[in-house]
Amino acid sequence: MLWYKSWLDTRWRFIIGFALCVGGAWLAVFGYPRVTRLIALSPAVDVTTEVGRRLHDIVELSRGFRGYIWVQWFRQSMVQSVTLLAILLGSGGVVTHGGGELYTLSLPVSREQLLYTRAAVGLTELLLIAFVPSLVIALMSPAIGEHFSVVSALVHATCLFITCAAFFSLALLLSTSYSDVWRPMLITAAVGLVLSLAEAVNPTVAQFGVYKLMSGETYFRFGRVPWPGLVVALAVSGGLIVAAAANVSRRDY
Amino acid sequence: MADAYVIEAVDLRKVYGDIQALNGLNLQVPAGSIFGFLGRNGAGKTTTIKALLGMTRPTGGSARVFGLAVNEPAASVEIRRRTGFVSEDKDLYDSMTVADLIGFTRPFFPRWRSDLEAKYLRAFELPGERKVKTLSRGTRTKLALLLALCRGAELLVLDEPTSGLDPAMTEEVLQALVAHVSSEAMTIFFSSHQIAEVDQIADRIAIIDRGRTVVSGVLDDLRESYRRVQLVFAGDAPAAAFHAPGVVRVRRERRVLSVLCCDGAEQVVDEARTLHPVSVNVTPVTLKEIFLETVVGAED
Numbered sequence: 001m002l003w004y005k006s007w008l009d010t011r012w013r014f015i016i017g018f019a020l021c022v023g024g025a026w027l028a029v030f031g032y033p034r035v036t037r038l039i040a041l042s043p044a045v046d047v048t049t050e051v052g053r054r055l056h057d058i059v060e061l062s063r064g065f066r067g068y069i070w071v072q073w074f075r076q077s078m079v080q081s082v083t084l085l086a087i088l089l090g091s092g093g094v095v096t097h098g099g100g101e102l103y104t105l106s107l108p109v110s111r112e113q114l115l116y117t118r119a120a121v122g123l124t125e126l127l128l129i130a131f132v133p134s135l136v137i138a139l140m141s142p143a144i145g146e147h148f149s150v151v152s153a154l155v156h157a158t159c160l161f162i163t164c165a166a167f168f169s170l171a172l173l174l175s176t177s178y179s180d181v182w183r184p185m186l187i188t189a190a191v192g193l194v195l196s197l198a199e200a201v202n203p204t205v206a207q208f209g210v211y212k213l214m215s216g217e218t219y220f221r222f223g224r225v226p227w228p229g230l231v232v233a234l235a236v237s238g239g240l241i242v243a244a245a246a247n248v249s250r251r252d253y
Numbered sequence: 254m255a256d257a258y259v260i261e262a263v264d265l266r267k268v269y270g271d272i273q274a275l276n277g278l279n280l281q282v283p284a285g286s287i288f289g290f291l292g293r294n295g296a297g298k299t300t301t302i303k304a305l306l307g308m309t310r311p312t313g314g315s316a317r318v319f320g321l322a323v324n325e326p327a328a329s330v331e332i333r334r335r336t337g338f339v340s341e342d343k344d345l346y347d348s349m350t351v352a353d354l355i356g357f358t359r360p361f362f363p364r365w366r367s368d369l370e371a372k373y374l375r376a377f378e379l380p381g382e383r384k385v386k387t388l389s390r391g392t393r394t395k396l397a398l399l400l401a402l403c404r405g406a407e408l409l410v411l412d413e414p415t416s417g418l419d420p421a422m423t424e425e426v427l428q429a430l431v432a433h434v435s436s437e438a439m440t441i442f443f444s445s446h447q448i449a450e451v452d453q454i455a456d457r458i459a460i461i462d463r464g465r466t467v468v469s470g471v472l473d474d475l476r477e478s479y480r481r482v483q484l485v486f487a488g489d490a491p492a493a494a495f496h497a498p499g500v501v502r503v504r505r506e507r508r509v510l511s512v513l514c515c516d517g518a519e520q521v522v523d524e525a526r527t528l529h530p531v532s533v534n535v536t537p538v539t540l541k542e543i544f545l546e547t548v549v550g551a552e553d
Contacts, residue, residue, distance in 0.1 A: 001360050008348050099386075100346040105308045107361050108334035110326055249326070252269075252309040 002114060005104070006121035010089055014125040017085040018132070024081070025133035028073045029140045032065060035072075039063060065146040066220075069137055074156045075215040078133070083192055083214070085129055086164035089122045090171025091185040094248055101253060111249045119172060119241050126168055130161035155225055159216035163233045166210070167192060169240035176247040259284045259319060259408050259440045260305060266313030267300050267464075274300040276464035277314065282442055282457070287434060289455030289472075290444040293548055297464040298444035299341060302412050306333060318408065334362065337401030341413040343393045347386035351379050351396055355403075364405025373399040376429070391422040398426065402433055409434075411443035415450060423447075427454055448541045458540070462548045468515075472540070479538045480518035484510040484530035493528055497521045502546050513538065513546050 039062055046052040061067030094115050095104050104114065134157035141148045167188055174184035199209035206212060213229040260282035267275040275297050282288045292298045303309040305318055307329030319335060321328035346354055359365045374381070377395035388396065394414065401409055414430070415423040431454050434441055445451050451458060458475070460468040468475065478499075484490065490510040495503060499516025510530070514521045518535045525533055538546075 001357050004357060005346065008346070099348075100344050102303075102308065102338075102340040102342075102344050103346065106306060106333055106336075106338040106340075107358075108330050109361070110330055250310075253303070 002109060002117040003121050006118045009092060009118075010122060010125060013085070013088045014129070017081070017088065018125075018129050021078070021081060021085075021129055021133040022136055024077055025073065025136040026140065028069065028077065029137055029144060029146075032068055032144060032146065035062060035068060065141065066148060066152070069148050070156070070215070070220045073137060074134075074160070074220075075217070078130075078156075078160055079211055079214050082126070082130055082160050082164045083167055084189075086126055086168040087171045087185055087188045087192070089125055090168035090175065090188070092175055092181045094118050094172070094176055094244070095253060105253055111251075112245045115172075115176070115245045115248045116241075119169070119244070122168055122172065123165060126164060127161055130164065131157040134160075152219075155219050156216040159219070159226065159230065160214055162230050162237070163210055163214040165237040166233050166240070169237040169244070173240045173244040173247065176244045176251070257284065258282060258317075260288075260316070260442060262301070262305075262314065262316040264314035265301070265304065265311055265316050267297075267304060267309065268312045274464055275304070275311070275314075278461060278464060279466050280316075280459055280469070282440060284440055285438065286457045287431075287441045287455050288443070289451035289458040290442060290461070291446065291448065291451055291458055291544060292444070292461040293446055296461050296548075298446075298461065299412055300464075301461070302338075302410055302442075302444060306336065306338060306410065335407045337404045337406035337409045339394075339397045339401050339409075339411045339414055341416055343390070343397045345385045345393065345397060345400075347384065350382055350384055351388075352381035354385060354396070355381075355400065358400050358404075362404045362406075366403045366405050370399065370403045373402060373429075390417050391419070394418060394422070394426060398429065407439055409439060409441045409443075411441065413445055414443055415445070415447065423450065430454060448544055452540045460544055460547055467547045468543060475515075475543060476537065476540070478517060479513065479515050479543050480521075481536050481538050481542070482512040482514065482518050482521045482525060483534045483536065484512070484525050484528065485532045485534075486510070486528075486530050491528055495521060495524055497524050513542075 039059060042059060045056040045059060047056045058071050061071045095101055095111070131154070134153040135150065138148045138150045138153040170191065171184045171188040174187055178184055195210050199206040199211055208229070210233070213226055213233065216226065218224045218226045258281045260280060262278055262280040265275050265278040265280070266273070278297065278301060280301070290298055290301070300309065304311050305316055305323055307323055307326070310324060316323045318332045321332050323329060323332065346357070349357060355370060373379075373395075377392075377399060379392065379396055379399065385393065385396070398414070401411070411430075415426055418426065427450055430441060433439075443455075452472075455472055457470065458468070458472050459466050486508050488508065490505045490508055492505060493503070493510065495512060497514070497520035499514045500521060501513040501515050504511040510525075510528075512521050512525070522533055522535060
């Protein structure tokens, strides 16, 4: 029954985030015909600057449906929104959230059990947020006469889920030290922002960057699943959750 | 003899930063007793309860509940499985309904008493579909009590169970506790700073002050052994020091010398007569007087 308490604590964040992502996937698919018309009308982009080169890359990729979905959805919308949702789902006191702190602690369960249940519920919600909208893309594409493979959707969703799980786990670890929602959320968001800026200004960092991994860029461009990066992200995420369990078990309430 | 005591703490210590919350607390709660744990606000009552239930870690000494060490995680889970608990704030899950919260709690306790659940739902008139956050203080207390009593627990730990309740509700809660313990074999350990309610239902007490036990024992024995010896003099009372055993406090005010003793009054009276008072009166003392003299009086 601990899962039920964790579900109650996080359900509105999940439901709203899930609905927005599914709605966004729907709009992304059905917005494509309009995008193709706009691209046909767009003027030539000056490619002598870095910004111009990036814009040109986006326009060129968006001429095909697969490229459009990757650029607009997996590299932009989902990277931003799932990162944010992962932080929201991970934030909030593991024992203290939603009231009843001492009631929770009076139950005959270990604190590790509390933490791992909270992590399992949050990660399941994150999994649904990463996979269901991605599958909506693949399943709705034929409705506009396009195709996006289910396998590609699953690979991109896997990259999103595993990488965002690291942000979730960091927020969860911080939530074992802070009893409020805001500090874990803001600190994790700040970490995400710093990583994002570092990737934006430094090509070497971007090469091995977390957001590149999250978008599944190597799979899109070269058909290679980024296994080493995913394994590292899994290890980081697991390490943070174990650290969170150790932290929550030694705390005084 | 370990099993004779449901709760046993020896030299228990807890430090929060610069604050010594427990300072060598000793406690022995026999099985089957209704044990009143008295102390002023901030004396260390809640910290003791939290330490016993594994919510906070003692920094020194030892404590056992059912013979299990409170600082061992697996033992602590077992202690909580056999213990019902009501916190001072009646802190429950606000987002659940009464029925949801009961349904949530039930699976954690293999010995959950469905018969008591039905009984107390009726007796306390708890509205199953109401959200916990909409309940009044009194109804919330009743719900917390139901959740603790139905666990099939051998020990009930109550932290200020009647705090914030009006006198009628306080009486209802106390009567429910007494009725429950008379029909079920269990131990009740409850903290309070309300002397009247401890006096009403407890058979044993401990008074703590600044993290230490200052008085402990069977309530009737304490009432029997504590006496006030009052000496009245013709002029101002002399500044006398008493050497008889069991002298707790001596107060001098103009013509009156008042001696509180905890070990019978005979030797104090014998010693007092050597001071040639006009009169000597020996009177029994109330729990309130014992509390005030040992806790508040200790600051003088």
